[in-house]
Amino acid sequence: MGETITFWVLAVVSVSAALGLVFSRKAVYSALMLGAVMLSLAVLYAVQDAPFLAAVQIIVYTGAVMMLFLFVLMLVGVDSSDSLVETIRGQRLWAMIAGLGFAVLVALAVGNLVVAPPTGLAGATQGAGGNVPAIAELIFTRHVFAFEVASALLITAALAAMVLAHRERSRPKPTQKVLARARFLSDHPSPLPGPGTYARNNAVDMPALLPDGSISELSVNRVIARHEAEEGGLPEDPKLAEAIRQAVEEESK
């Protein structure tokens, strides 16, 4: 009875989270939905006499794989949303129809099976004394070759990730001497004014005031200025807004 309730709750949760994964516009929401699916699957494993796999599912999938996905999302840019242009015409519609057909076909085939009540794993795990010892015994005896090959695969994958993500420096790293010379050749030998200097507060988006009370657009952080201009969230103070707009123009030049 308890298993039935768990199953139905988690089935609803996981299927709706999977639908959310496919249909949410933002990639971060998709990642969170995938995390929800993986967690509910971990509970389903635990219910089905697989406590070791449940732990591994949480540690490897929701712990490592999801974090990797989120890191790459942050690297690639959270804003990178889908293009809505279809390169193959009607691809979305036909994909939906094919998916629906596949689901109905296989679900009907599976649903019409007559299965005996599950044997249960009590017999298989009894000899070793528990699920984890039984799995360990099988992995280190019958499947030991596959286990060693898996370790080789993991090392290869780690090396491959390092090789793929490594970038050669195309020009030599500028030394302190080069940087200092470049700075004295430019218009501003002194450090740029920090945000908020002489202003009423020292938030990073507050431009510094020059001694005559005017606003120095050099002190506005470029990234924040561009973001604010794109979002249309310019401050109400006209002098501030003007400074931010100028900073963005400097940037786009």
Add this chain to the structure above:
Amino acid sequence: MTTHYLVLSVLLFTIGAVGVLIRRNAIVAFMCVELMLNACNLAFVTFARQHGNLDGQIIAFFVMVVAAAEVVVGLAIIVTIFRTRRSASIDDANLLKY
């Protein structure tokens, strides 16, 4: 109960497959592949209990290992493509086609 688990597994697999077909963002398509692998694991665990045999659980364990390796390499490839082409859309990576 076995049938229920298998139908759930089929549903999750189908949703993942549809996601791979309709999403253009490489990372989301990759997440859908992970969803398909997870659905297969659920079927393996279900059959392991059905037959009273631990081999299904061990295969699910190896699937997880291979999936972890695959995610590492796949995401590194996505980052590399993003670096050179400034895009994570799978429609843009079409140079091998011509």
